[in-house]
Amino acid sequence: MIRFDGVRVAFGDHVALHGLDLEIAEGEFCTLLGPSGCGKTTALRALAGFVEPTSGSVHVAGRDVTRVPSEQRGVGMVFQSYALFPSMTVRDNIAFGLAVQRVAKAEQRERVDRAAEQVGLKPEQLGRGVSELSGGQQQRVAIARALVLEPSILLLDEPLSNLDAKLRVQLRGELQRLQREVGITTVYVTHDQEEALALSDRIAVLSEGTLEQLGAPREIYEQPTTAFVCDFVGEATRLTPAQRAALAPEELAGDLDAWVRPEHVALVESGGIEGIVREHAYRGAATLLELELAGSVLRVESASAAAAALSLGDSVQVVLDAERVHRFPVAA
Amino acid sequence: MSAAQSATEPRTPADAGMTPQQPVRRPRGATARMLRSPLGIGVVIGTLWFSATFLVMPNVTLLQATFAPDGELSLSAVERLLSSERALRSLGNSVALAATLAVTVNVVGIFIVLVTGWFKMRARRVLWLGYATTFIYGGIVLATGYAFIYGRYGFVTNAVANVWPEMDRDWFSGFMAVVLVMTFATTTNHMLFLSSALAKIDHQSIEAARLMGASNWTILRRIVLPTLRPMIFAVTVLVFLTGLGALTAPLVLGGQDFQTVAPMILSFSRTATSRDIAALLAILLGLATIVLLAILNRVERGGTYFAVAKVASPLEPQAFRTRWGSIVMHVLAWALWAVYVFPVLCAVLFSFADARAVQGGSIGLDDLTIEHWATVLTQPDALSPFLVSVAYSAIASVVVVLGLVLVSRALTTWRGRLSSVIEYVLHIPWILPTILIALGLVMTFDRPQWLVGGQVLQGTIVILGIAYVIVKIPFTLRLLKAAFAAVPDEFEDAARILGAGQLTTIRRVVIPIIAPTMAAVTALNFTSLVDDYDAAVFLYHPLAEPLGIAIRRATEGDANVQAMSITFVYTVLLMLVQGFVLWLVYGRGLRRRRG
Numbered sequence: 001m002i003r004f005d006g007v008r009v010a011f012g013d014h015v016a017l018h019g020l021d022l023e024i025a026e027g028e029f030c031t032l033l034g035p036s037g038c039g040k041t042t043a044l045r046a047l048a049g050f051v052e053p054t055s056g057s058v059h060v061a062g063r064d065v066t067r068v069p070s071e072q073r074g075v076g077m078v079f080q081s082y083a084l085f086p087s088m089t090v091r092d093n094i095a096f097g098l099a100v101q102r103v104a105k106a107e108q109r110e111r112v113d114r115a116a117e118q119v120g121l122k123p124e125q126l127g128r129g130v131s132e133l134s135g136g137q138q139q140r141v142a143i144a145r146a147l148v149l150e151p152s153i154l155l156l157d158e159p160l161s162n163l164d165a166k167l168r169v170q171l172r173g174e175l176q177r178l179q180r181e182v183g184i185t186t187v188y189v190t191h192d193q194e195e196a197l198a199l200s201d202r203i204a205v206l207s208e209g210t211l212e213q214l215g216a217p218r219e220i221y222e223q224p225t226t227a228f229v230c231d232f233v234g235e236a237t238r239l240t241p242a243q244r245a246a247l248a249p250e251e252l253a254g255d256l257d258a259w260v261r262p263e264h265v266a267l268v269e270s271g272g273i274e275g276i277v278r279e280h281a282y283r284g285a286a287t288l289l290e291l292e293l294a295g296s297v298l299r300v301e302s303a304s305a306a307a308a309a310l311s312l313g314d315s316v317q318v319v320l321d322a323e324r325v326h327r328f329p330v331a332a
Numbered sequence: 333m334s335a336a337q338s339a340t341e342p343r344t345p346a347d348a349g350m351t352p353q354q355p356v357r358r359p360r361g362a363t364a365r366m367l368r369s370p371l372g373i374g375v376v377i378g379t380l381w382f383s384a385t386f387l388v389m390p391n392v393t394l395l396q397a398t399f400a401p402d403g404e405l406s407l408s409a410v411e412r413l414l415s416s417e418r419a420l421r422s423l424g425n426s427v428a429l430a431a432t433l434a435v436t437v438n439v440v441g442i443f444i445v446l447v448t449g450w451f452k453m454r455a456r457r458v459l460w461l462g463y464a465t466t467f468i469y470g471g472i473v474l475a476t477g478y479a480f481i482y483g484r485y486g487f488v489t490n491a492v493a494n495v496w497p498e499m500d501r502d503w504f505s506g507f508m509a510v511v512l513v514m515t516f517a518t519t520t521n522h523m524l525f526l527s528s529a530l531a532k533i534d535h536q537s538i539e540a541a542r543l544m545g546a547s548n549w550t551i552l553r554r555i556v557l558p559t560l561r562p563m564i565f566a567v568t569v570l571v572f573l574t575g576l577g578a579l580t581a582p583l584v585l586g587g588q589d590f591q592t593v594a595p596m597i598l599s600f601s602r603t604a605t606s607r608d609i610a611a612l613l614a615i616l617l618g619l620a621t622i623v624l625l626a627i628l629n630r631v632e633r634g635g636t637y638f639a640v641a642k643v644a645s646p647l648e649p650q651a652f653r654t655r656w657g658s659i660v661m662h663v664l665a666w667a668l669w670a671v672y673v674f675p676v677l678c679a680v681l682f683s684f685a686d687a688r689a690v691q692g693g694s695i696g697l698d699d700l701t702i703e704h705w706a707t708v709l710t711q712p713d714a715l716s717p718f719l720v721s722v723a724y725s726a727i728a729s730v731v732v733v734l735g736l737v738l739v740s741r742a743l744t745t746w747r748g749r750l751s752s753v754i755e756y757v758l759h760i761p762w763i764l765p766t767i768l769i770a771l772g773l774v775m776t777f778d779r780p781q782w783l784v785g786g787q788v789l790q791g792t793i794v795i796l797g798i799a800y801v802i803v804k805i806p807f808t809l810r811l812l813k814a815a816f817a818a819v820p821d822e823f824e825d826a827a828r829i830l831g832a833g834q835l836t837t838i839r840r841v842v843i844p845i846i847a848p849t850m851a852a853v854t855a856l857n858f859t860s861l862v863d864d865y866d867a868a869v870f871l872y873h874p875l876a877e878p879l880g881i882a883i884r885r886a887t888e889g890d891a892n893v894q895a896m897s898i899t900f901v902y903t904v905l906l907m908l909v910q911g912f913v914l915w916l917v918y919g920r921g922l923r924r925r926r927g
Contacts, residue, residue, distance in 0.1 A: 048539075048543065050539055069542075070539070070542050070543045071542060071543055071544065071545040071546075075543065076543070077539075077540065077543050079536040079537075079539070079540060080536070081534050081536045081537075081645065082536075083534055083536035083537035083538075083539065083540040084537065085537055085541070085554075085555050085558075085559070086559055087555070087558035087559045087561065088558070096541065096544055096546070096554070097544030097545060097546075099554075100541075100544055100545045100546045100547075100550055101545055145540070145544075149544060
């Protein structure tokens with residue numbers, strides 16, 4: 001459906017994207033995930049036609065669209081700022097694209113009503129000015145405006161970043177439901193790994209303009225192929241040689257980069273390696289501990305009541321599931 | 333184009349609300365606390381005296397002279413006005429001028445804003461600089477410049493007459509000339525306010541529209557212009573007001589057939605028997621101003637479109653989609669640029685050219701001379717008007733800023749009923765045309781007044797300085813108050829907790845923070861007063877003639893050639909001074925931000 005073919009984007013001396021190769025299937029929800037400045041928004045804007053690649057090409061449904069104007073690419077987009085037109089009502093905002101295409105008034109009305117209903121906007125909200133709506137409602141208007149033109153691809157540029165935490169989770173669920181109902185191919189940009197894991201069929205993790213890994217959320221979390229992905233998605237501790245020698249001297253011997261997730265280190269009554277509690281963060285369902293072990297920090301997550309009851313300075317014993325340690329070749 | 337509404341400091345639509353400030357929570361007992369503090373008492377007594385003497389009494393006198401000349405209510409001024417054909421025609425002319433300008437200035441102003449801020453034009457900065465010449469070239473100087481170039485004996489008229497002797501030498505006179513000159517002179521508001529409103533449009537909303545298939549034209553028509561509509565309305569009101577109260581352009585270029593209200597007020601005020609008509613006309617002008625500003629205020633409260641975006645992205649210039657579109661816009665933009673830049677270049681050139689050559693309509697290399705510059709810079713007589721204006725503007729600017737620092741401090745510290753009243757009273761000059769303020773002063777202080785110790789101020793050099801201070805009060809007060817309000821309370825609390833007293837805190841902590849604003853306001857006040865004509869013509873002292881008066885005299889009748897050349901030197905000097913001050917205030921800041 002969508003194919004990035006060696007897409008390179010440079011702004012003067014700065015290279016934002018180093019030859020991105022990526023294919024996204026029809027109906028798929030694909031997330032571009034990475035920290036600020038990793039090139040994810042640039043990739044999305046190249047797909048929308050707002051930036052022209054320095055080299056490489058972008059294909060949509062088998063057609064090279066690299067030089068095709070944005071409006072002819074059949075994409076709808078929800079912007080980070082929502083980009084709602086402040087001088088228009090909600091209805092006029094949603095109907096804008098239809099009006100530009102000179103769709104008959106009656107049909108405009110019907111399609112706007114349908115799109116509004118799809119995103120959960122009430123009919124009485126359609127007559128209001130956009131500045132009278134809350135952030136969550138504005139976001140719904142932005143999505144309705146993108147969907148009303150029935151694009152083949154929906155682009156979402158950090159659409160939840162302006163909302164408070166609870167609303168973010170709620171709208172995340174709605175977004176997922178909507179995408180399933182409409183079945184539209186969706187490209188989603190975010191730096192929030194939790195959002196990416198919860199929403200996506202597949203995630204493309206980017207760093208410094210390069211694709212680090214592409215895979216299903218579980219694959220990305222459980223089988224990261226690079227230290228960057230392991231560190232960026234979820235939490236992980238990089239084991240020092242001393243920690244490796246203490247925790248699993250045989251399995252983790254040799255010259256390698258070893259990372260372990262907090263939930264793969266277990267607290268035991270006895271027979272483990274000793275660590276001292278230095279930080280203690282109770283998170284309700286589980287407790288995250290930072291232990292001083294073999295001279296360095298090791299993060300441990302435990303759902304047990306005993307972990308929740310620990311205090312700073314307490315001594316605990318831990319064992320490590322060496323099978324679950326992620327090993328990467330040491331970077332040159 | 334009066335001193336109160338000059339290029340650098342028009343009535344800003346952004347703060348055009350007549351209510352001096354946003355509604356604030358008034359702590360109880362603020363007035364009582366204000367009256368317990370020595371600073372508070374000083375400010376209250378000082379402002380009450382100043383307001384009663386110079387803001388309220390002149391207007392009361394004006395009303396009295398009009399409606400109760402002999403102590404009894406009389407409508408004789410109204411009857412005389414209605415029977416004066418000249419006066420009535422001037423009223424009609426003013427309305428016609430204002431209405432025409434509301435259209436022409438918007439057409440030119442919006443065009444300028446689009447080619448400097450919306451379209452991807454070649455050499456956009458150069459274009460901007462050309463249109464921005466109105467920032468340093470306005471008022472009487474500009475009107476005179478146009479007269480010397482296109483007027484009866486102007487350079488262009490003479491040049492054309494050399495080839496085509498039968499031409500009408502008065503082609504650039506009357507209604508059309510005034511409209512043209514004022515159109516090109518008053519686009520400053522558009523460049524200041526409409527441009528910044530345009531720049532605030534979220535670029536993502538433009539991209540969103542484009543993605544939905546909207547053309548450049550559709551985006552402009554359906555998104556950009558509707559978003560700018562409240563600001564366009566605000567600027568239109570300001571232009572309308574400028575047209576209604578126009579003095580210098582009609583005076584210099586209107587000729588016999590086209591005189592408006594302001595020149596008529598000036599002419600009626602010169603004879604004692606017709607002063608009541610002058611006062612009535614001034615009151616009508618003031619009333620029209622108040623009504624229009626009230627409408628503006630109301631519309632502003634209801635109609636501003638606040639950007640919805642929390643993370644708006646900056647507007648980027650739009651590329652032309654067709655070659656023809658690009659060519660047409662570039663040709664129009666540069667032609668307009670030439671209209672703006674030509675008088676400025678002429679002023680510079682003519683200041684170095686032999687006056688007879690300028691009059692002859694043809695200048696050769698041999699005609700270039702530094703004689704006029706030498707005259708102005710070495711002969712006390714010639715330099716004096718410039719120095720007088722500089723001195724008046726500098727002193728008035730400093731006085732108004734220093735005086736209002738204390739007032740603004742008091743108003744922000746004790747926000748109570750009394751401070752609100754003081755603030756409203758100090759805004760009186762904001763809603764009155766300069767010409768009305770000046771006339772009020774003339775008619776009040778031409779006799780002894782006990783509020784100023786029984787002195788007659790009219791005919792002294794002080795009265796023009798007082799007028800300058802008065803017209804600068806609202807602008808200065810607003811900016812200083814905003815500066816004080818922007819100083820976080822924590823700074824003062826921290827100073828207090830470290831043992832600093834109130835005065836030490838103000839002197840060592842608060843003043844250094846607001847010093848840049850004080851300097852900027854002083855500079856802007858200075859540039860807008862230095863070429864004043866509107867107040868000076870009513871109030872100047874014959875032995876201390878300011879620049880505006882000297883320049884105007886050079887165009888009266890068939891003034892001598894030398895006077896014209898000297899005027900061009902003044903013009904260039906003024907542009908240098910105003911350009912330098914604007915650069916100090918805005919330019920350096922811009923560079924720092926860019927760096």
